[in-house]
Amino acid sequence: MNRNVFLPETLPELLELATHYPDAVLYAGGTDILVQLRAGTIAPPALICLERITALRFIREQKNHLVIGACTRLTDILESSPVAAHLPVLRKAVRVLGSPLIRHTATIGGNICTASPAGDSLPALTILEAVLELHTSEGARRSPLHEFILGPGRTARRPGEILTAIEIPKPAGFNIHHFEKVGQRSALAISIASFAALLHMSDSGVIEDARLAWGSVGPTIVTSKAAENALIGNRLNHDVLTHAAAIARAAVSPIDDIRASALYRRQVSGNLMLRLSDYRHPATTDTRHIL
Amino acid sequence: MEGTTILNIHFTLNGVDTTLEAPADRRVVDILREDMGLTGVKECCGSGECGACTILVDGKARLSCLMLAAQLSKRNVTTIEGISTGNDLHPIQKSFVENGAVQCGFCTPGMVLSTVDLLTRNPAPSSEDIREGLSGNLCRCTGYQMIVEAVRTAAEKLRGDAS
Incomplete structure (x- = not known):
């Protein structure tokens, strides 16, 4: 108990905190991290909550892609018409993830970074050939989802690195x-x-x-x-x-x-x-x- | 870790501007129940599976066991204590009473607040929509039939009031 909880409102603020406190645990919706914290399976010195970073909450339709901000809540994905039009497989997966209460809080980026073998969005994102955008205070890189998730709870996320967005090609021809x-x-x-x-x-x-x-x-x-x-x-x-x-x-x-x-x-x-x-x-x- | 971990938190609680001091990582359910005395917020599983601790945050149903004190800052929070006006029950509460949708009552605050959220997004839900909308709230006393009926009649009543 009695650890600090940071509530950054912008990406630069978040990147600075992530660099400054490499041992802090990040959480977006908290539906997994806060359960682990309560159970005592993690005991980080500090927490960084991502819920106020509005720049990471968006669904943007481009010509050949949809780009979804990492902190977009699952409810927003369910209510998005570009997702319904182009990514029905993702919508179907999100629809049976958790409950409405969980989906109001939990985020797509959280489902990816938790890297649970049972993460319900992951099979859909895999066959949609999702590509992740990752940022540090030094710069950015991209990684295919399947190269990012290494095992149960293990990802290729580097210290201080933030998953900012998921780029998903519109799957042409799949009816x-x-x-x-x-x-x-x-x-x-x-x-x-x-x-x-x-x-x-x-x-x-x-x-x-x-x-x-x-x-x-x-x-x-x-x-x-x-x-x-x-x-x-x-x-x-x-x-x-x-x-x-x-x-x-x-x-x-x-x-x-x-x-x-x-x-x-x-x-x-x-x-x-x-x-x-x-x-x-x-x-x-x-x-x-x-x- | 540098920096203070006791926060001065400003937020709106049941319509009242509120300031409180709390450890940054104290759970919202504990603040509401133990510090504010709002015991209508229930805790059961403590892990997001039962919905007993449901509150409204900026109008949306959220689990107060999965929120930390820091996250209250600048939010508008409504608990079951805040949805009625004086001695008049909210129409959803009335409908729960009239339909016998309450047995032990432990799940009821969460059920009612999830219903507020559901009917805000979908004022005319089908029976299937209601079951889906309340699927994060568990009742262990009885079936869900009377709860579904209470939500259906509350929706009708609220649509009637609105038109």
């Missing part, structure tokens, strides 16, 4: 945006397994392109070129999906924990693919239908 998570209940459940998919289905129902990612079934987000290739050139029929599901079960590397066994997670990672059969008829692939 199916799918996300599903399995938890012990529907709200406020930490994912046991989650699955995000972007598919380009032709008018005749053949998959032309596919990007797939699983959450909560490995130390970081799992992707599988082999499972994607098992869909490409095929229709979403039972045989194709069963074959791809078997590949997915081989690709994941889940653990046993208090929420589920590794065996269950492996099985359900494949089963989640079978849900893609809901989109097997081209008439159902309109993204408006699946929102």
Whole structure:
């Protein structure tokens, strides 16, 4: 108890604090850090709260990208029309993250920097090929999301470095945006397994392109070129999906924990693919239908 | 760590300009309950999972167990004690009473304040919207049916009052 809590209002103020107090813990919404603080699993000498930095809260639509400020709250993402129009897979993932109370507070940058294997936005951001913008008082750099998250709770964030924005290319051509998570209940459940998919289905129902990612079934987000290739050139029929599901079960590397066994997670990672059969008829692939 | 950790915090609490001294990292739920005596703010899980400690911060439902003293600065905070006028219950509170949506009452302040937030954003929610809107508030006494009904009739009443 009795540690300082800094409340910077601008990015330069924040960068100065982050340089000056390298041992301070940053928090945006605090939905994870403040729980850890209370549980005593972290005991930083000081905290830096990011909630007042309005310059880090924005959703900007550009020609080929959306850029989302790191401190944008999940509620703002859900209410954003550019996100609904261009990133339905992200919207679907955020919609089942936590609860309305959590989403009013929690931020997209927080979900990334927490680097939980169960972070619900991460499979979607991975297949959307999100690129992170990171700043220090010295300068800026960019990093693809998949290179930034190293393991459970571990990122490539350098001391004094701040995640400022997430740049997400508008995914051209993908007419199916799918996300599903399995938890012990529907709200406020930490994912046991989650699955995000972007598919380009032709008018005749053949998959032309596919990007797939699983959450909560490995130390970081799992992707599988082999499972994607098992869909490409095929229709979403039972045989194709069963074959791809078997590949997915081989690709994941889940653990046993208090929420589920590794065996269950492996099985359900494949089963989640079978849900893609809901989109097997081209008439159902309109993204408006699946929102 | 240099600098003072006891803050002089200025904020608005239930419509009243308030100044208090508190350690910067004291939880808002503790300030409200223990320092300000506002025991309508409940604490149950202390980790953001139950919604019992819900308050309104600048009109939006927030979890007071996941907020630190420093974050109160310049905010407008409303607790369950602040939503009624004199002895008149807020229409949402009335609707909870009339629909039997209260059993032990522990979750009720959070439920009511989450309902204020929900109906501000969506004045005509479907039953599904209500369940989704209150999904961060747990009731362990009974089912949610009467709570959902209370929110639905409160929404109707508030729409009637507004038109």
